[in-house]
Amino acid sequence: MSNQLTVNAATMFEQFRPDLLPIMAETGQSFDRLKSTFSIAVQQNPDILKCTPESLRREISKCAVDGLVPDSKEAVLLPYLDNKSKEYIANYQPMVYGIIKRMKELGGVFQIVCNLVYKTDLFSMNEADPDSLAHKQADPFGTDRGDVVGGYVIFRDEHKRLMHFEKMSREDFDRVRAASKAPDSPAWKHWFEEMCKKAVLRRGAKYISINNDKIRALIERQDTMFDFQEKPKAERVDPFSGATIDGTVVDAAPASRTQQAGSGASEKTAPAKKELAEKPPEFPSDLDLLPGDIDSLKEATEKVLKIALDKKLDAPGRRGVLKGMPETWKPVLPEYLHPLLKTMIDVTDWAILRDAAGLPWAGEHAMFVHKMKELLGVEKLNIGKYP
Structure with missing residues (x-):
């Protein structure tokens, strides 16, 4: 049988x-190694072979793109029975070990510590000083640590300096699971602790500078697992400072055409649209760019402005990434460019909010991009394609 x-x-x-x-030619992987780990995965879970060939092809291709293997350490292939089609469908899940491995290999992160905190653990930390974190097991040789009560991830650079600290409570994990498109899937049932670690790792990774599209895609791939369309409306904030601008709220997802055009549109939606500015912040005038700052400003421009066009994330997800941009780029750019950085962030936030409300934004955003190209003296900026 085996x-x-x-x-x-x-x-x-x-x-x-x-x-x-x-x-695999692009990622430098070995076809034979991926094949052998797939065979071992089938040995451990024969139901994998019951999955439709198309779903297996799709999920194994994702695994290959991410540079991982389904060895239950770097990644795992999980078969689940689709209630509608009554067919087994394959589901690829990168594991915490695999994500951290690739981030270290490609993402410029020297150290990543991702742990869960259990009920009997001894955990303390001064919020103002993440380096003060102390986490110990009450009984190092005990096997029952109680239920998961939270988790955290710490990112450090090559000099072991803190890049970002993120923590989540058990309530946060439960909300993530509730937002999942399959909260009772094999992943959540059989790999609950792993999914909790991935949740805090995924959230924290969005607030550090990752200058690698493969790593960003690996992190953002997890967003497809969740349904954010029913999230509460997003409060308008200044992503540069994190301060609330006003009490205005907008839908996290665009209104349907029926809601936009029909007489039955809710009264709450229309005022929110009217309160959104018709024009983005103006491009700063009389700005003299020093030649030595062109490369760093170009990179910052591409990273910030392309967030508006990243449709892999919903509006709250894009704004979450955007909120981490000042912390990432203010230390990189000289102080005289900080007002321009703020304007780029404000323009991007304006575009995301307009897009979420179903209002036009691409033309004004493209005009801002054109002005940035003129300032930088370049013919093209890598920010993605407009809808």
Whole structure:
């Protein structure tokens, strides 16, 4: 039986060779290693072979793109029965170990500590000084630490300086699970602690500077697991300072065409749209850019302005990433460029809010991009494609 499973797994995997080889040539992975780990995964869970070939092809391709293998350490393949089609569907999940491994390899992060806190643990920290964190097991040799009560992640650079600290409570984890598109999936049922670690790692990673698209895609891939469309309305804040601008709220997702055009549109939606500014903040005038600052400003410009066009994230997700931009780029840019950085962040936030409310924004955003190109003296900025 065991040998037959191995043969069947190898036969099926060979069908994916034409799709995987180009991907693996780019990531530098070994096709044979991915094939062997897939066979081991099938040995451990034969239901994987019951999954539709298309779902397996799709999920294994994602695994290859991320540079991971489904060895239950870096990543895992989970089969689940779709209630509608009555077919088994494969689901690829990168594990915390795999995410941290790739972030260290490609993301410029020297150290990542991601832990859960249990009921019997001894945990203390001064919020003003994350380096004061102390986390110990009450009984180092005990096996029952009680329920998970929270978790945290710490990112440090090559000089071991703190890049970001993020913590989440058990209530936060429960809300993440409730927002999941499949809260009772095998991942949450059988890998609960792993999913909690991924939740805090995913949230924290959005607030550090990751100059690698592959790592950003790996982190943001997790957003597809969650349904954010029913989230509460987002309060308008100044993402540069984090301070509340006013009490205005906008829908996290665009209103449907029926709501926009029909007479039955809610009264709360229309005023919110009217309160959004028609024009973004004006481009600063009389700005003399020093030649030595062009490269760093160009990189900051691309990272900030492209957030408005990143449709992998919903509006609250994009604004969450945007809020971390001042902490990332103010130390990089000289002080005379800080007002310009604030304007770029404000323009991006304006575009996200307009987009979320179903109002036009792309033309004004594109004009701002054009002015930035003129200032930088470049022909193109890598910010993505407009809708």
